[in-house]
Amino acid sequence: MDVRDLWAYRDVGVILAERDLRVRYRQTLLGVLWVVIQPLVAMVVFTLVLGEGVGVPSEGVPYAAFVLCGLAIWMPFSSAVGRATSSLVDTPELVTKVYFPRLLAPLGAVGGVLADLVVALAIAQIVALIAGVPLQATAPLVVLVIPGFVVVALAFSLWLSALNVLYRDVAYALTFGLQLLFFASPVVYPLGVLDGTLETLAAINPVVGLIDVTRWALLGTTPDAWNLVVSGAMAVLLAAGGLVFFRRVERQFADRV
Template sequence: MSEMIIRPRKGWINIDWAELYRYRELLFFLTWRDILVRYKQTVLGVAWSVLQPVFMMVIFTVIFGRLAKIDSEGLPYAVYVYAGLLPWTFFSNAVSLSGLSLVNQQALLTKIYFPRLFVPTSIVGAGLVDLAISFLVYGVILAVYGIVPSAGIMWLPLLVVLTVLATLGFGYTLAALTVSYRDFRFLVPFMMQAMMYISPVVYPVTLVPERYHWLLALNPMTGIIGAFRSAVLGTPWNPTTLIVSTLVTLVLFVFGLFFFRRTERRFADIA
């Protein structure tokens, strides 16, 4: 009896899109499973998706809004910072979980074949549910403060897509690296914490000297967070920053995708 061995394609550009489409139902299943498992055996359950950004909003409002008196561009600081926390919390959580996704699923990887890209992708997909819930909470916060969203809110779907691409780019890269180098399990939390403070989550970009704006724009979340705030609250934003962040995001996504595929054939041996 012959044995069929299925191996991932080699190279940087050999992605079998037809295969990904054939397995699309598995992606939906893995995403739904991640949603169910994420808050399993917790007392508050899905409420954690609401409490995390709300707690951070309260802490940042006290520290940066009241004590440090960071400029919030004429808006209540709680409203201002939550608009930055929306994309950032999704990005940070999804990247952190994606980085560990292959290691956590090592038993599955060694037993059956399926597109390994689906493992970190399902993590990001599950995070979209948390993001949607956080948007609903933000709607309540805006209503409490009597703030009507700007007309730019129609651009939010495109900004969410851009955030997802940035998250996948980082997630694919870190997932592949963590399989080979377990040090990334400890490095990623520090990296996310540092990245938050070089992203305009708690402060406007205008606080940074203009000559350094191009450097901030190399961080894809800089343009995304600024555009999120502008879309919802109508705050000023720099289109050039978003363009640079978009280009960086696309490069990161393509690199992450192809780097993942190039290293994929080693996952089952190392995991």
């Protein structure tokens, strides 16, 4: 694949990412505050219902801090995948009228969410401190989550954005699919509550490793090493496969969008 081409056109990706960021909060009353409000409100609801109510375990840390670390990954992730999926079909006037490496469309969409991710991680750290979790020596390592996030988001986005051009069903299936993935991911519960086989099965989800690493860095929990390996390998495989698939079908985009 032509990396030089991608580099030559990098500004297009940057502008698309900026645009995504700006368009998202333009014409909204609370603007950027939404980035803060959404995870906090979700955290309160989940803590009351699942943490206090049902008594879901949380690996020995306060449930509020536990769930917020999961949400800090999940919310930007679902937002990135959603935006990337429609990134090509939403801009027919670009795809059918000018040339640029089409990969930049999903890349730009994922990139546009990174600011949200950083803010969400910062809030997670603050809430963890307030909830009484001591500041971890591993906390700075949370930046590793950012490149990991890009790979995991692309693992889904490359497939979905290209498929969406070919079959518009993808857009309909997406909401439902993300809902299922939410419950399959250890956002509101630890993976450890599942028994052996089921846990291994659940770990093939690339999101698992990302959330586990975040909790390890900010909260000091001990992730299952095997789960990390399986989940990480899955993310890389899916992303690489998505790249090949995207490159194979991109020649049809201009005729299909």
